[in-house]
Amino acid sequence: MGQGYARHSRVQHRAGDFGLPLLQRAVDAVVLPEDGTPFRVADLGAAAGSNSLDPMRAVVDGIRGRTGEDTPVTVVHTDIPANDFNALLATIMDTPGSYAKLPEVFAQAEARSFYEPLFPAAELHLAWSAIAVHWLSRVPGPIPGHIYCSRATGSARRALKEQSRSDWETFLAHRARELRSGGQLVVLGGAAADDGSSGADGLMDTAEAVLADVVRQGLITPAEYARMTIPTWNRTREEFLAPLREGPLAQALRVEEYDLVVLPDLLLDRLRETGDVKGFAEQVTAFFQAAFQPSLFSVLDPGRAPAEADAVAEAFAVGMRSRVAADPEAVETHWHVVPLRLARV
């Protein structure tokens, strides 16, 4: 996810704001390195890095406030290999005021999924992951009649939920190994309400309807459409906490705090103030495209010429803007976030 993602990730940015108090408490509680050795931080699922700058500066400032010295801090930003690391490193290294410009601060990048080992055992003092763990390691199968997890039913739903459980336990197991004793893990998890609703179902239903239009226009084949799935699962609080209640993960990781936050729909609030339906439709479409289009379009037939894929994208954007403008209230979105702070025992 490149510049587009950075420009249209205000929702994620706002979600990060909810996490900063937890991060501050993690920095206050974490066991510090000894003898002036470096403090090591992981930023897991960094995307283009634009939402990493404030949290990482808070970490550097917080640790140095506690030690009273220029304690060396090394931050490793990770994401999957398909991420745009040129964009990520440019953001981290070039943004005016970036934490990476502080003395004795070192910033690196790692191209590996957080469902794999990322660091040697007991390497990390602190790990942070903001609005990333709802991306699954794989899609167990298509969702009949829809692109979105919360609309899955029956066996498709069970398969997604099982994939989510397995992925989350894998994530926690790797982090339990990589954190040193007294380390802290802060996760802002893309989440669902206790009843499983995601708060984005209307948005996803609209996108689904637009894709059906694009099929009718003959730009996507029914077979391509059937494969389209956004590979996410929004966990409930209970799904986040279950593996931490008993068993080996509960022995290694202690739940310090958790919550369920429901975010406002900032775009719709602004529309209600301004009445600018066209601008609203443009912004909602741009956000959706930046966040989800790469996943959806990755299943287009491999023989497709770039111009064909561009035509599909253009038709999708036109349709999305049109449907959103026709019924803005239908795409009202209240993303749910579970902020979670864990301590490595």
Next chain:
Amino acid sequence: MGQGYARHSRVQHRAGDFGLPLLQRAVDAVVLPEDGTPFRVADLGAAAGSNSLDPMRAVVDGIRGRTGEDTPVTVVHTDIPANDFNALLATIMDTPGSYAKLPEVFAQAEARSFYEPLFPAAELHLAWSAIAVHWLSRVPGPIPGHIYCSRATGSARRALKEQSRSDWETFLAHRARELRSGGQLVVLGGAAADDGSSGADGLMDTAEAVLADVVRQGLITPAEYARMTIPTWNRTREEFLAPLREGPLAQALRVEEYDLVVLPDLLLDRLRETGDVKGFAEQVTAFFQAAFQPSLFSVLDPGRAPAEADAVAEAFAVGMRSRVAADPEAVETHWHVVPLRLARV
């Protein structure tokens, strides 16, 4: 430097082969981490990473041969921010047989010049830099009448030599700080013979003549041409060793071995076997473009349209192929390399 550099960096690759025995001796001599903690390696000036895979595998295998265990190894590949880190990370993570696929091996990237601090103090066990330290941190001034350092005379020559001295001392000072006691530093330095000749002077004279042709064609302005400089300096053995003879760097870094290697001209050897002048001209031009064109063309007027820059590149390639084909012997190139192995006291 992206895919083009990787495809046309056979000269560098061959140079790396000369360094592997030194690297092996560094791995044999380095003080190992204690208590199963990770072994930390820096690969300084990694470019697209294609020449890093064999050396880094040699390091991992060598260390594990000594410890008899899956000692965790973390490798950080560094290069300047303008490097193509997507290409670098793809090479490191995706190449079949890459060292990064071994268990308990972690590969990261850092976007910062090796003339700046790259790591916390005493972080590294081993640092490796292959055919990279001849790139200067800045060009002190244009070289009147030429693009290449070995053709500089008078004050331009003195300024380049002084920049080289300052850069090399800066490089060594940062590495002395970053290496732990008992650590090792292996540098394959792009070098010059004791009389200052680089072994590439004929190649550079041909490129210079082609650029003059392109000016006459009106595609480059004389002012642009005057700014064109390849920002390198090939140090003699004595220039590499001077700061290590006395003073603070000599206190911190002990010279274990050094040499001066003159590389064969593999392309010309093949031409002599095959008589394929066209293929030779093509390969020499492609190598030159991949290695040096970005530096030369970075001083084109900023207002240039991309199509104009493309036309300049095309004219240069056409002219280079033509001149090289007309006189292959004139571009006979014998790169000089100083392999240098230092120990952190």
